[in-house]
Amino acid sequence: MALDFNRDSAPSDGKAEPMIVVDHVDMVFNIANEQLNSLKEYFIKAMKRELFFREFKALQDISVTVNRGDVYGIVGTNGSGKSTLLKIVAGVLEPTRGTCTINGSIAPLIELGAGFDPELTARENVYLNGSLLGYSRQFVDEHFDSIIDFAEIRDFVDMPLKNYSSGMTARIAFAIATATVPDILVVDEALSVGDFLFQEKCERRINELVNDHGTTLLFVSHSIDQVERVCQKALWIEKGVMRMNGDVKEVCEAYRGLQQ
Known part of the structure; x- marks a missing residue:
């Protein structure tokens, strides 16, 4: 199926309004030079100043x-x-x-299902994840049925999430994240x-x-x-x-x- 997402990106007045400005961004992570199997090992080496890190540059001077x-x-x-x-x-x-x-x-669909509690039901997780995305309880109340219907989990809404497949969990996450515009x-x-x-x-x-x-x-x-x-x-x-x-x-x- 080929869907057409392309359209004219310029407003009617001809001026493009920047929504995202990434300006000379670097992202550096510090990575331990050796593998440690426990927090105890980590603190012992840290106290003895034997813990060494190397820098990993994940991003270098990105502008867009x-x-x-x-x-x-x-x-x-x-x-x-x-x-x-x-x-x-x-x-x-x-x-x-x-x-x-x-x-x-902004609505990030980066890690679908992040912030869900597997012990809670799908119904409870909709409210939990919605709150993490900044939705009010009233908003979730008003959009709950459409979220459940989009995710196609009406028959399983009160089942603990730990019993869901990864695909079903992803359905809920996507439905919640796109409930707003x-x-x-x-x-x-x-x-x-x-x-x-x-x-x-x-x-x-x-x-x-x-x-x-x-x-x-x-x-x-x-x-x-x-x-x-x-x-x-x-x-x-x-x-x-x-x-x-x-x-x-x-x-x-x-x-x-x-x-x-």
Whole structure:
């Protein structure tokens, strides 16, 4: 199924409003040089000053501006920093250097199911996860039926989540995250979960947010064909460094050249 997410990204007055501004961002992680099997070992070595770390630069001097209505893809090989950049945009990580400015509400679909309690029922988790996303109880009350119907779990709503399959859990997470109409939607491999029918349903929902409501989309997928179909523009990050930024077809063609 080929869905058309592309549309004119410029407002009627011809001025593009920046929704995401990533300005010279670095992200550095400190990694222990040796594996420790317990907290006790960690504290002993720390007290003896025998614990050494090395720096891993996940992102180096990344700058990109995403305007209102842009449908932007991020491509790169595994471990290149794509998900790290999305987490910075979503506010999960603070960059080591540089800034990331967000203008508007944001719905991150980065780790579907994060923040769920497997001991609680689906009903209880809808309210729990909704609160983590900043929804009021009244909002969840008003949208509860549509969330459950979209996730197609009406018959299992009072079953503990630990008895759900990973695909069913992902259905709930996606339904909650897209219950509102965000200014910015951040999607990291969210469409790779569940059966193909539900994946198509998720794509239609994203299509509705982008085309009907003006949501700006930042999208990561290992499927280069999907990125090409969904996006207008693309950013190629390789080993933490920006290799190319521009028209999606040009960027994806260059990226395919690396894979060959």
